Amino acid sequence: MTHKFRQKISFALLLCILAMPLAAKEELPQTTKDGLVLQHHTKLGAVYLKPGATLDAYDKVKILDCYVAFAKDWQRNYNDEQMGLDGRVTNQDVQNMKTELAKGFKEVFTKKLDKAGYNVVDTTGADVLLIRPAIINLVVTAPDVQTPGMSATIVSSGGSMTLYAELYDSLTSAKIAEVLDSEEVGQNGFNHIANSVSNRAEFEDSLDAWADILVRRLNEAHGKPSK
Secondary structure, eight states: OOHHHHHHHHHHHHHHHHHTTTOOGGGSOSBOTTOOEEESSOSSSEEEEOTTOOSTTOSEEEEOOOEEEEOTTHHHHHHHTOSSSTTOOOHHHHHHHHHHHHHHHHHHHHHHHHHTTOEEOSSOOTTEEEEEEEEEEEEESSOOOOOSSOOOEEESOOEEEEEEEEEEETTTOOEEEEEEEEEEETOSSOOEEEOHHHHHHHHHHHHHHHHHHHHHHHHHHHTOOOO
16 A cells, blocks of 8 residues: 555545544535545445446456554553553554454455455456555454453453545546445444454454445446345
């Protein structure tokens, strides 16, 4: 992921990310500088679509590496709440979690798309939809860091994250859509012990839900029933 793209994400999303928890869709910008128009009847936080654009030309998908960024000061704030040094999150822990989530994004979306008949490819073409994804504002409630002794952390939620994705025609590089959606991870009303296994499962459930939405949109465009 290039530095230029990281700057683009920050500039494009700063106002929307701050406004989304408080603002209704009617209060968000109705159009983007790229001419995309806000869609009002979606289950996602915000969807901007190019007027007249459809997905019926695409039966293959190319997914760029997912950019991952934790919420501002998450590591410092988490470490400030720890009683000793053993439970602190190191810079390497942060990098490992970012790498694991980016890898999980590609794996989950590839599995869902392939199962639905949309091959994930590394090439471009007139039938290839390109997705440029980012997970931002990432919060992990109880990161499973290596600590001596036995300990257990009880949580009601695995954390939270925000998906930002841009969809392009891979051949012309024309932007088709922008998607922004925040998700509380693993919030099912029950407290549970958090560990690396539960964290991975809960975050993958959220990725799975986002992948399902993409598959449904592709199926609708191709006139295929969605399961």
